[in-house]
Amino acid sequence: MTTETVIVVGAALFGIGVYGALSQQSFVMLMMGIELMINGALLVLVAMWSRAAGGSPDGQMLAVVFMTVMAVEMSLGFALITSAYRVKRADITEKLRKLKG
Amino acid sequence: MSDLPVSLAFAAFSAVAVVAGIRVFRTDSMVRAAFYLLASFAAVGAIMVLLGAEFLGMVLILMMAGEMLVMAIVMVMYMMNPAGLNPMVMVHQHRTAIAAGAVAFLALAGVGLAGGVPQRPVTNPGAATGDLGRELLGNSMLVFQTAGVTLLGTMVGAIAIAAPRGRFGDADADSQEPALQPDEEPEA
Numbered sequence: 001m002t003t004e005t006v007i008v009v010g011a012a013l014f015g016i017g018v019y020g021a022l023s024q025q026s027f028v029m030l031m032m033g034i035e036l037m038i039n040g041a042l043l044v045l046v047a048m049w050s051r052a053a054g055g056s057p058d059g060q061m062l063a064v065v066f067m068t069v070m071a072v073e074m075s076l077g078f079a080l081i082t083s084a085y086r087v088k089r090a091d092i093t094e095k096l097r098k099l100k101g
Numbered sequence: 102m103s104d105l106p107v108s109l110a111f112a113a114f115s116a117v118a119v120v121a122g123i124r125v126f127r128t129d130s131m132v133r134a135a136f137y138l139l140a141s142f143a144a145v146g147a148i149m150v151l152l153g154a155e156f157l158g159m160v161l162i163l164m165m166a167g168e169m170l171v172m173a174i175v176m177v178m179y180m181m182n183p184a185g186l187n188p189m190v191m192v193h194q195h196r197t198a199i200a201a202g203a204v205a206f207l208a209l210a211g212v213g214l215a216g217g218v219p220q221r222p223v224t225n226p227g228a229a230t231g232d233l234g235r236e237l238l239g240n241s242m243l244v245f246q247t248a249g250v251t252l253l254g255t256m257v258g259a260i261a262i263a264a265p266r267g268r269f270g271d272a273d274a275d276s277q278e279p280a281l282q283p284d285e286e287p288e289a
Contacts, residue, residue: 007213015206055223
């Protein structure tokens with residue numbers, strides 16, 4: 001387990017996330033892609049903290065901020081899904097062609 | 102811990118993280134996709150524990166377990182075909198997306214391999230959790246508190262967006278009936 005191998009795993013997770021966020025029609029699957037991207041970034045961040053930054057606690061603080069971003073993204077995403085479904089009955093991105101109803 | 106068990110565990114968890122990540126977008130059932138994503142997150146949390154960030158790894162696993170259950174419930178509530186009884190391919194711009202994902206992977210992995218990472222490992226591996234605790238309630242308390250207020254604001258905002266009634270009346274006023282066919286325009 002070297003820093004480089006962890007970076008490659010994180011890059012793989014990020015690449016899968018990019019594919020999911022760009023290709024999926026369903027809102028929830030799209031959010032899963034975004035989550036996978038943040039997941040890969042978080043993994044590389046912790047690897048850097050552990051192997052390249054001498055274990056400075058600031059790195060762990062940044063990881064806590066990343067997790068906050070994940071929670072914010074998920075909860076606001078679910079709220080927007082609820083709102084879009086209620087007003088437009090939309091569950092996939094193709095049904096939201098117009099911003100105004 | 103000696104090196105070999107750690108390397109084997111890292112290889113196993115990496116395989117789980119990546120394979121489960123791919124399976125998220127390759128399964129018919131959306132609920133199953135949520136649990137594949139949870140498996141991917143759990144494997145990443147385990148790698149974080151191997152790297153010495155025990156607290157962060159366990160917090161990630163706990164947080165994601167709750168989040169994926171919420172996700173599965175949202176799937177069942179809103180999505181067509183949540184149980185995967187029918188084959189499901191719901192993708193657009195598939196080739197572009199595959200190419201973009203591959204480019205992102207190759208570019209990031211290339212930067213990681215070519216960038217020359219400094220070698221400064223954790224000096225005192227056992228003290229990581231204690232250090233984080235002192236940092237959270239010491240120098241970085243403002244960051245910690247800001248994250249908390251941000252989450253509070255998110256809760257208020259999420260409720261405001263998703264509430265059935267707002268100050269201007271019903272949220273679904275002038276809404277449209279659901280379309281009978283998947284690709285049909287909703288009726289006004």
